[in-house]
Amino acid sequence: xxxxxxxxCCQDTKMELCKADISRLERRGHKAADFCEIGIDGIPRLRxxxxxxxxxxxxxxxxxxxxxxxxxxxxYPVNLDEDGDLVLDELCPEADTLSEDEMIEKGARLxxxxxxxxxxxxxxxxxxx
Ligand code: SF4
Ligand code: SF4
Numbered sequence: 001x002x003x004x005x006x007x008x009c010c011q012d013t014k015m016e017l018c019k020a021d022i023s024r025l026e027r028r029g030h031k032a033a034d035f036c037e038i039g040i041d042g043i044p045r046l047r048x049x050x051x052x053x054x055x056x057x058x059x060x061x062x063x064x065x066x067x068x069x070x071x072x073x074x075x076y077p078v079n080l081d082e083d084g085d086l087v088l089d090e091l092c093p094e095a096d097t098l099s100e101d102e103m104i105e106k107g108a109r110l111x112x113x114x115x116x117x118x119x120x121x122x123x124x125x126x127x128x129x
Pocket of ligand 2: 094
């Protein structure tokens, strides 16, 4: 896929994070409390600052942690719709440059990632009760 770095997917992000994402970004020197918040559903999501993701560099208009970005950001623009079917997010202007092979590969990764995030969230909620 060709990414034009249009920034759209880094604005008002609600990107979900798995524990591996959080650990990787902590190893890069960031504090989890600064870059993510955990919802009442037990799922951590990226924090926004003034309408952009915490990691978005406004001057360079790029992700400050592109090489270590969350798996969900790597998989984007592949998403799941309400019926659980794989879809391409309409927000991304380059979504149609994704090949069928990339769609299949990213879709498989997304399904595994969401299962991990859900199971980590369930364990987090169990620990709180
Ligand atoms: S982590 Fe990087 S790629 Fe992902 S939403 Fe934030 S700025 Fe964008
Ligand atoms: S919306 Fe698409 S083209 Fe724009 S930065 Fe995100 S992935 Fe790249």
